[in-house]
Amino acid sequence: MPKQPAIRKRLSLILLAVLFVISSLMLFEVRSSARIAANEAYDRVLFGSALAISERVFIVGNEIDVDIPYVALEMLASDTQDRVFYQVETDVNSFLTGYADLPPVPGAFENQFDTPIFYDAKYHGDDVRIGAINRYVSSQQLSTRFTVKVAETTDGRQALIQKMITDAILRQFILIIVAGAIMWIGISWGVKPLAHLQGALARRNPEDLHPIEHRVPQEVQHLVDGINDLMKRLSDSMAAMRRFTSNAAHQLRTPLAAIQTQTELALKASSADELKQRLTYLDQSTRQSTRLVNQLLSLAKATPDENSVTFDQIDLVNECKEITKELVPSALSKGIDLGLDCTLNRLEISGHAGLIQEALKNLIENAISYGPENTVVTVRIYKDDNSAKIEVEDTGTGIFPELQEAIFERFNRGNRSDGDGCGLGLPIVKEIVERHGWQISVSSQISKGAKFTISIPL
Ligand SMILES: Nc1ncnc2c1ncn2[C@@H]1O[C@H](COP(=O)(O)OP(=O)(O)O)[C@@H](O)[C@H]1O
Ligand SMILES: [Mg+2]
Numbered sequence: 001m002p003k004q005p006a007i008r009k010r011l012s013l014i015l016l017a018v019l020f021v022i023s024s025l026m027l028f029e030v031r032s033s034a035r036i037a038a039n040e041a042y043d044r045v046l047f048g049s050a051l052a053i054s055e056r057v058f059i060v061g062n063e064i065d066v067d068i069p070y071v072a073l074e075m076l077a078s079d080t081q082d083r084v085f086y087q088v089e090t091d092v093n094s095f096l097t098g099y100a101d102l103p104p105v106p107g108a109f110e111n112q113f114d115t116p117i118f119y120d121a122k123y124h125g126d127d128v129r130i131g132a133i134n135r136y137v138s139s140q141q142l143s144t145r146f147t148v149k150v151a152e153t154t155d156g157r158q159a160l161i162q163k164m165i166t167d168a169i170l171r172q173f174i175l176i177i178v179a180g181a182i183m184w185i186g187i188s189w190g191v192k193p194l195a196h197l198q199g200a201l202a203r204r205n206p207e208d209l210h211p212i213e214h215r216v217p218q219e220v221q222h223l224v225d226g227i228n229d230l231m232k233r234l235s236d237s238m239a240a241m242r243r244f245t246s247n248a249a250h251q252l253r254t255p256l257a258a259i260q261t262q263t264e265l266a267l268k269a270s271s272a273d274e275l276k277q278r279l280t281y282l283d284q285s286t287r288q289s290t291r292l293v294n295q296l297l298s299l300a301k302a303t304p305d306e307n308s309v310t311f312d313q314i315d316l317v318n319e320c321k322e323i324t325k326e327l328v329p330s331a332l333s334k335g336i337d338l339g340l341d342c343t344l345n346r347l348e349i350s351g352h353a354g355l356i357q358e359a360l361k362n363l364i365e366n367a368i369s370y371g372p373e374n375t376v377v378t379v380r381i382y383k384d385d386n387s388a389k390i391e392v393e394d395t396g397t398g399i400f401p402e403l404q405e406a407i408f409e410r411f412n413r414g415n416r417s418d419g420d421g422c423g424l425g426l427p428i429v430k431e432i433v434e435r436h437g438w439q440i441s442v443s444s445q446i447s448k449g450a451k452f453t454i455s456i457p458l
Contacts, residue, residue, distance in 0.1 A: 008187045014182050016176065023172040027165070034164035038157040039118075039129075046131035047116050049076050050150045053086060057146055059139040064090060064146065066097050073150075082153045085123065091134075091145035097245060102149050105132050120154075127154045154258055193217055197224070209235035247411045248296055251422050255289040288420040295424040298358055299410075302431040309352050311436075316347040316356070316456075320390065323360045324379050327368065335373040338364070341380040347388055351436050359432040362425040363392040363452050368420045371396030375449070388456040395449040404442050 058065060066088050076084045087098035103121035116133045130151040136145060141443035200214055211228040259282060266278035273321045275283035301309075324340045331338035360379070367377040371394045380391040400405065403414040408430050411423040433440045433454055 006319055007191055008184070009262075011187050012180065012183055016180055019176050019179055023176060027168060027172065029160075030168040031165055034161045034168075038164070039162075040128065042152070042157045043118050043131060045076055046094065046118065046129065046150050046152060047133070049073060049084075050086075050116065050133045050148045051129050053088065053150065054133055054135045054146075054148045057088060057135065057137055057148070058140050059137055062141050063095060064137065064142070064144065076150070076152055082128075082156045085128070085151040086151075087147075087149045087151075089147050089149075091147070093152075096146070098149075102151055103128075103130065103151070105130075105147070121151075121333075123151060128152060129154055129157070129275045146397065168229055168394045190217070194220060209238070229302075244410060248292075251292055251411060252289060253283040254354065255292065258285040259289070284420070288422075291420050292422045292424070295422060295428065298428050299431065302355060302358070302435060304430055309355070311352055313348055314353045314356070315349055316349050316351075316388065316390070317342055317344050318346075319353055319356050320360060320379055320381055323357045324364065327361065327364050330365075331368050331377060334368060334371075336368055336371055336375055336377055338368070338377045339379070341378050342382070344381060344383065347381060347383070347458075349388065355432045355435070359429045360390070360392070362429050367392055367394035367396065367423070367450070370416065371449075383458070387458055389450055390454045390456070393451040397450075398441065398444040398448055399450050400448040401444075404444065407442075 022234055052069050053066070056067045056069055066084070071322060073084050073086065074340065076082070085099045085102055087100070087102045088096040090096060101123075103123060105117055106119055116131055118129065118131050121130055128147055128151040128354040132147055132149045134145055134147050137146065193214070197212065197214050197216060197220070198211070206458075209231045212224050214224070216224050261280045262278050262285060266275055266282065269275040269278055286412055320342065321340060324338060328338050362378065364377065371377065375395040377392070377394045380389075380393065382389055406412050407414045407423075408426045409423075410427045413421060413423040429442055429452075436456070438454055438456045440454050442450060442452050
């Protein structure tokens, strides 16, 4: 599995990216508002100085005269290297004084004579901002409108805008750093319970499957619940495994002890007859332990594990036929009539042929070995509404109702101690049936017989 980045790293990256986007947008905004603010401030001074000049325009005789108040211009250029130009002209575009080639007012004053006009232009290769106002002078001889333009290079206001932007960038930068640091500390604090949890788990004894009782944040509680659930199942299955192993060992001990005793006795046997008898017992005990080991193996195979067996499409009718045929001789030898009752030609299901045969074999063998002579064992396959059924029915001794559940438990032999069974047959059947997603049930009447039914949903 590819390694997932740490929560802290991931959250920090996301939050920083969001902060970065927001502050970039804010810087855009700052840039345009800085321009507006700088222009407003500088334009006001431009306007003031144009106004001051316009107040010194008067008429002498038939002539217009201007007495430029140089303070008005100095007020502009005082604190920067900006250069200042002015121009006064009369309404009929006749140049009066100042710089004759200052760029003209775009458009015209239309009729809004009182509102100043500000505009950007190029003057001798420099960017300039020009403020223009239009006024009226009159005397008895002459009356005319005139325009005063004051231009100023834009270095000062550019520097102001630049400074406002740089300040803003600096502020945002500090903000991001502080936010990042707070975030980092906050997240570290937030994930601390996880580190505690990890530490506690690491210190645990491998056999300790007790639930985790650490207090954890809500978000992690689900994870802990999941782990606790797993622990519970693990501890249950380990307990079951221990029970099983000790049961199996116990079961194996009986035939092995018998083998040992019989061997010792056989070695001491004084006659051929006695030796033969001992060897017969020996043979029985060996069979019993072989069977037990085989059953244990079957159970292990039937129990689902990592490398699960794969299911194929198989014909159930054929499987039943085969296994029944295989067991007919052993039924006959006990005087039992084993038969198959099936009207279907085929019944396709998905399953594992080997396991299914194993299950059927166990059921039929039980019916044969626990039934008295001259009974009948019938294997039946049929379909009803939405399921298929396999039945193994006998006319033998039957099973007490109170034992019908218990006999499906491992090593439980009900009320029997005969035969070479070890109580693993039905658990194997159950395991196989459940593995296929099917169900098994038993019904029985004492002295009339027992019927095991496997139902297969279709
Ligand atoms: N057809 C049956 N008739 C009567 N008793 C049965 C039948 N099948 C199973 N049993 C009872 O269920 C017990 C458990 O069966 P099983 O799990 O196959 O173990 P085993 O056959 O090794 O004893 C048997 O010991 C027996 O008491
Ligand atoms: Mg059995």
